[in-house]
């Protein structure tokens with residue numbers, strides 16, 4: 001018998017991948033499946049970015065790079081943050097990693113241990129809770145509520161801080177709800193954190209380029225008073241349709257940069273060099289492809305919300321960001337998991353049960369609108385008879 005470490009029992013997963021596997025299995029049997037389950041843009045990476053990656057390979061960039069990322073890439077990140085959020089960031093505080101996920105894993109490993117408490121959104125990205133449990137820390141859920149537009153409530157966060165709290169994870173725009181936290185709540189949260197100097201904040205801003213209806217992203221970097229204990233996570237996966245390239249970064253506080261760089265050296269040495277050159281082209285090049293993608297996402301967003309609200313027993317609030325709709329399906333009489341399974345098996349539409357994002361996602365279903373408008377509307381039409 002293999003002597004696996006018991007810590008593995010605490011490691012969770014992302015069930016969107018389980019749904020994807022089943023959807024692919026059904027498709028292989030010849031079923032027509034519309035995938036509204038997966039959280040990645042259905043667009044290709046813009047051509048000039050692909051070309052920059054190919055050129056880097058042809059130019060001989062085949063070796064290790066600095067563990068924290070190529071200097072020109074970290075400078076491009078700082079310039080991008082200045083452009084988008086109006087903030088000054090020292091490129092030395094930027095650490096480039098393979099995607100959005102490594103930052104969250106490293107942050108939780110740095111602040112999580114038995115006896116520590118780490119707060120995370122529920123419903124929220126499932127990897128947060130998984131890695132918190134893996135670290136041995138106690139996960140403390142922050143409830144996100146439909147009636148509050150799935151925004152963070154500063155009070156709900158601050159009320160749960162104890163002497164043991166080491167890290168708080170927030171995410172806006174949010175997966176799976178599309179919720180956007182308004183500036184007033186962030187102002188209140190940052191003001192309240194002044195009373196708790198032992199707490200570090202990780203702000204997952206991977207969807208910071210994806211807001212709708214005139215909403216403007218508020219970055220936690222815009223609050224100088226918490227820079228010395230802020231980890232701001234962002235990356236290329238969603239904005240530039242680069243999920244498979246594996247490229248992300250975070251801005252770390254001075255005190256944490258050496259620690260996270262050592263984690264990078266121990267884990268992956270550096271991100272694939274050609275990918276980093278592609279990342280430079282993404283940030284420094286034209287942004288029209290990003291703008292075009294957002295026009296499509298917004299159009300689909302409005303279409304899916306309207307169509308979902310016409311389904312019996314379903315109501316869907318307006319998602320302000322990301323590319324997810326998170327309707328309340330309690331009126332259908334089904335649990336989230338039942339609805340997910342029936343809709344996949346009987347209507348051939350992949351969605352993800354709200355409970356995949358935490359227990360408080362019960363009664364909700366996540367629809368990703370990273371698919372064509374035509375497919376989205378066909379999918380909802382196919383679901384309708386199941387609910388009538």
Ligand code: PLP
Nearest residue numbers: 039099100101125175206235237
């Ligand atoms: N953070 C959130 C909130 C996400 O939804 C995702 C991906 O779905 C990530 C981070 C991870 O992105 P990546 O694929 O770059 O690791």
